[in-house]
Amino acid sequence: MITAAPVYAFAGTEHTGKQLAAIEAYLDELTMRRIRELDLPPGGSCWEIGAGGGSVATRLARDIVPHGRVAATDLDISRLTPAGNLHIHRADVAADAPPPGGPWQLIHARLVTQHLPQRRELIPTLAAQLAPGGWLLLGEFDCQTPPRVITAAGADVAELFDSFIRTLLGVLTARGVDLAWASQVHAAMVRAGPTDVHSLRYVESWTGGGYGCQLLDANSHQQHEALLHAGLRPTQLDRVRGLLQDPDFTVTSYPFVSVRGRRPTDAPPEPATGTEGDQR
Ligand SMILES: C[S@@+](CC[C@H](N)C(=O)[O-])C[C@H]1O[C@@H](n2cnc3c(N)ncnc32)[C@H](O)[C@@H]1O
Numbered sequence: 001m002i003t004a005a006p007v008y009a010f011a012g013t014e015h016t017g018k019q020l021a022a023i024e025a026y027l028d029e030l031t032m033r034r035i036r037e038l039d040l041p042p043g044g045s046c047w048e049i050g051a052g053g054g055s056v057a058t059r060l061a062r063d064i065v066p067h068g069r070v071a072a073t074d075l076d077i078s079r080l081t082p083a084g085n086l087h088i089h090r091a092d093v094a095a096d097a098p099p100p101g102g103p104w105q106l107i108h109a110r111l112v113t114q115h116l117p118q119r120r121e122l123i124p125t126l127a128a129q130l131a132p133g134g135w136l137l138l139g140e141f142d143c144q145t146p147p148r149v150i151t152a153a154g155a156d157v158a159e160l161f162d163s164f165i166r167t168l169l170g171v172l173t174a175r176g177v178d179l180a181w182a183s184q185v186h187a188a189m190v191r192a193g194p195t196d197v198h199s200l201r202y203v204e205s206w207t208g209g210g211y212g213c214q215l216l217d218a219n220s221h222q223q224h225e226a227l228l229h230a231g232l233r234p235t236q237l238d239r240v241r242g243l244l245q246d247p248d249f250t251v252t253s254y255p256f257v258s259v260r261g262r263r264p265t266d267a268p269p270e271p272a273t274g275t276e277g278d279q280r
Pocket of ligand 1: 008020023024049050051053054073074075076091092093094109110111112115116
């Protein structure tokens with residue numbers, strides 16, 4: 001049987017490292033604050049889905065469940081290193097069995113489900129793999145409120161930047177990203193059964209040369225050919241990349257929406273699942 005390879009809009013480019021470092025700089029402190037609020041038991045087990053560069057999985061294993069276990073999974077595990085109670089598995093969350101270690105006190109995925117065609121069905125599937133009282137924590141960019149210029153030198157800059165962002169989001173939509181998903185996660189989680197559902201929306205300014213503009217710069221390179229194909233001119237892309245390094249240029253960030261929900265404590269646990277799979 002031929003199975004279609006999973007399509008991930010930012011798969012395998014030389015700019016992935018820069019993209020992941022920028023995401024971590026933007027979101028790790030906020031993410032860890034949200035995780036600390038859950039008051040997880042030090043011996044608990046956590047599943048970090050689409051672990052990317054591994055910063056959250058590492059901190060979970062070291063600081064949150066030092067006597068427990070963390071399974072970090074991703075399609076690309078080249079940046080993930082196992083250590084002590086941190087276990088790494090190559091797995092497609094939409095197609096493969098969950099890693100060993102469940103049921104989970106925490107399942108966390110940041111900037112992953114927006115990319116998956118199965119995003120809606122995934123929420124009840126993941127919720128069913130939580131231990132009673134366990135938490136599902138999802139974070140996404142709200143691309144319906146994309147970055148907009150706050151300060152810039154030059155009258156046509158806002159128009160140029162809007163055109164870049166519009167084209168980028170068009171390319172990502174064509175690659176299966178749901179731009180509106182972040183605003184739908186809370187309701188989808190309520191429908192799936194978790195209780196105590198709570199969401200938070202975070203937005204800040206991004207200045208040229210800082211991590212947020214480096215994220216946009218990395219994205220501009222990751223989608224270079226597609227952006228040109230969609231109508232941006234090379235000179236426009238060069239100008240946008242110049243702005244993204246200019247300290248006088250400021251834009252609003254992508255709003256980050258973080259949603260958590262909890263499996264009721266009186267819910268019967270699912271039978272333990274998981275395979276050793278492709279592990280390192
Ligand atoms: C935008 S990055 C975010 C990385 C990390 N979660 C973070 O926030 O720092 C998305 C990650 O999800 C992974 N990913 C995409 N589709 C996936 C899938 N179907 N199964 C597992 N991981 C996936 C990618 O390989 C990538 O590492």
